Amino acid sequence: MTLLLVHRPKHLLLSLLYDMGLITLGVLLLVVSARTVIPLPFTPVPVTGQTLAIFLIASSMGRTRGTLSVLSYILVGIAGLPVFAGGTLGIARIFGPTGGYIIGFLLGAYVIGYLSEKGWDRQFLKALLTFLIGNILIYIPGIIQLSIFTGWNKAFLMGLYPFIPGDIVKIMIAGTSFPLLWRLRRA
Numbered sequence: 001m002t003l004l005l006v007h008r009p010k011h012l013l014l015s016l017l018y019d020m021g022l023i024t025l026g027v028l029l030l031v032v033s034a035r036t037v038i039p040l041p042f043t044p045v046p047v048t049g050q051t052l053a054i055f056l057i058a059s060s061m062g063r064t065r066g067t068l069s070v071l072s073y074i075l076v077g078i079a080g081l082p083v084f085a086g087g088t089l090g091i092a093r094i095f096g097p098t099g100g101y102i103i104g105f106l107l108g109a110y111v112i113g114y115l116s117e118k119g120w121d122r123q124f125l126k127a128l129l130t131f132l133i134g135n136i137l138i139y140i141p142g143i144i145q146l147s148i149f150t151g152w153n154k155a156f157l158m159g160l161y162p163f164i165p166g167d168i169v170k171i172m173i174a175g176t177s178f179p180l181l182w183r184l185r186r187a
Helices: 012-035 050-079 091-095 099-117 124-150 152-159 161-186
Strands: none
Touching: 012 050, 050 091, 050 099, 050 124, 050 161, 091 099, 099 124, 124 152, 124 161, 152 161
């Protein structure tokens, strides 16, 4: 069970509306986090709040709703709304240098949601490990796709190393927040 599913309605229609509301909320959080952009002059990959948003969405909603939130976000961007980092849009973004990270959001959300459903977000060390695993799963397709445009060495130099300090901060924020929220809920 995840934080946002503790008080899920029992009635089928209300439950469906609740799920749709959560997924919409997840999409909106991703859109807002994509607007938080710090461009780096040496890489096409910007610093955004999206990985932290993925952590929050997947851990609080679980694997199904978290992954559906990310998939809906991607489909909205492909459909033509400017939701991706920096207000970009379209399927070309998915096939561009940074599109692999967007695909990685799906992998990260699914695994973070799954581990959170198993209770890994309730203990500090397991929560940190949950978000670290999710972050790695975001990077794998991201670096692979970036390497197609830049080569392997530059993909790591431009698409991984500069982001490690920020990722550590995001993992620490999520990894400390969820165990604390679960403790507060039990109190």
